[in-house]
Amino acid sequence: MSTKGQGLALRDTAQKGQARPAEHVAIIMDGNGRWATQRGWPRLVGHRKGAERVKEIVRCAPDLGIRWLTVYAFSTENWKRSTEEVVGLMSIFARYIEREADRLAAEGVRMRFIGDRTPLNPKLRRLMDGIEARTAPFNRLNLTVAINYGGRDELTRAMRAMAADVAAGRLAPEAITDALISARLDTADLPDPDLVIRTSGETRTSNYLLWQTAYAEYEFTPTLWPDFSPAELAQIVARFGNRERRFGGVVSA
Ligand code: IPE
Ligand code: IPE
Ligand code: MG
Numbered sequence: 001m002s003t004k005g006q007g008l009a010l011r012d013t014a015q016k017g018q019a020r021p022a023e024h025v026a027i028i029m030d031g032n033g034r035w036a037t038q039r040g041w042p043r044l045v046g047h048r049k050g051a052e053r054v055k056e057i058v059r060c061a062p063d064l065g066i067r068w069l070t071v072y073a074f075s076t077e078n079w080k081r082s083t084e085e086v087v088g089l090m091s092i093f094a095r096y097i098e099r100e101a102d103r104l105a106a107e108g109v110r111m112r113f114i115g116d117r118t119p120l121n122p123k124l125r126r127l128m129d130g131i132e133a134r135t136a137p138f139n140r141l142n143l144t145v146a147i148n149y150g151g152r153d154e155l156t157r158a159m160r161a162m163a164a165d166v167a168a169g170r171l172a173p174e175a176i177t178d179a180l181i182s183a184r185l186d187t188a189d190l191p192d193p194d195l196v197i198r199t200s201g202e203t204r205t206s207n208y209l210l211w212q213t214a215y216a217e218y219e220f221t222p223t224l225w226p227d228f229s230p231a232e233l234a235q236i237v238a239r240f241g242n243r244e245r246r247f248g249g250v251v252s253a
Contacts, residue, residue, distance in 0.1 A: 006230075007063035013234040022240045024068035025061070025233075026193040026216070028208055029054070031200030031224030044088040049226035051092050055100065058109065060230035061141055064237050068142045068190060072208050076116070076150030090124055093147060097127040101134065108140030114186035115149030116157065144190060151210030158184040187212055195240045197233075199225045215247055 029050060036046030054071060061069050074089060097111075104111055111131050120128075128147075162184060165171035182188065193209060193216045201222040205213070219236050221228070244251055 007060065010060055010230055010234045011063050011065070013231070013238055020241065020245075021065035022195040022237050023066065024070065024191050024193045024195070025066050025237070026070040026072075026196045026209055026213070027057075028072045028196065028198040028206060029225040029228075030198060030202055030206075032226060034200065035224040035226040043085055044092075046224075046226055047085075047089055047092055051096050053226055053228055054096070056230060057228070057233060058104075058141065058143055059107070060233065064230075064234055066141065066237070067139075068144070068193075070114075070144040070146065070187075070190065070193060070209070072146045072149065072206075074115070074147045074149070075207055076148055076153045077207065079148075090121060093145075094124050094127055097131050101131055104131070104135055104143070105138070108138040110135045110138040110142050112142065112144045112189070113147055114144055114154070115147045116153060117148065120148060142190070144187075146208070149186070150207040151205075152207060154186050155211060181211065185211060192216065195219065195237070197221065197236055199223050199228050215245070217243055217245065 032046035032050040033043040034046070035049065036043050039045075057071075058069065073093065078089075079086060113128050113132065117125050117128065158181065162171060162176060162181075166173055182192075187209070190212075192212045192214070195218075196205075196208070196213055196216045197219045198204075199221055201220065203220050209216075217240055219239070221232065221236070223232060
């Protein structure tokens with residue numbers, strides 16, 4: 001099938017019975033290590049394959065009605081892994097930005113990062129700042145990558161900054177509202193996710209978008225991230241369309 005034909009077929013699957021599309025999809029891309037280990041390969045091979053999957057998912061997302069895609073690439077807890085794995089992951093992130101920059105710009109994708117950048121190496125930080133600036137004019141798809149991200153760390157940083165403002169007399173405690181807290185998080189420019197998908201069969205959030213997912217729907221799939229396909233994403237997005245979201249209220253008959 002042609003790329004365009006594939007896109008149309010995916011859109012048909014995604015929109016089946018859909019009342020409201022999943023505009024913001026957040027993904028916990030898990031299972032790279034197991035995918036490689038099952039084949040007797042080093043874990044980094046799984047991470048490289050995982051990065052290839054990200055490219056495919058980014059390419060198909062707009063066809064599925066997705067306008068915001070936020071992916072978890074490295075958590076604040078992932079520093080516990082071996083130096084080899086951590087260094088390897090950082091170089092995969094750098095290579096992804098270098099190699100994908102032209103394509104992202106050509107496809108109208110705006111790329112952002114969330115998480116604490118201060119401990120990342122300067123070369124990676126320069127690449128991150130550069131691609132954010134270069135793709136800032138685009139909005140066909142908003143791709144956000146979480147690197148050294150943790151929901152608790154993000155809230156801690158925001159609370160410290162607000163406490164400093166209160167102490168300096170710049171912020172009144174009564175001015176701290178739900179909306180103000182949202183605006184102080186790394187995700188200030190993003191809407192809350194509608195749908196969170198975790199691959200690899202684990203059914204936990206692992207510190208992802210704790211504040212932002214208050215009313216998100218969750219989908220867990222046993223598929224390991226390197227095997228996750230645009231077709232499976234289309235099915236999950238279609239299921240989301242059939243869910244009844246109540247936001248604490250009562251749905252009238
Ligand atoms: C997810 O895959 C990617 C990162 C956390 C960086 P894992 O590396 O966690 O893969 P498993 O869970 O060990 O299979
Ligand atoms: C969550 O996966 C983080 C990312 C996908 C980047 P982990 O594999 O690190 O999570 P746990 O350790 O299973 O909770
Ligand atoms: Mg894992």
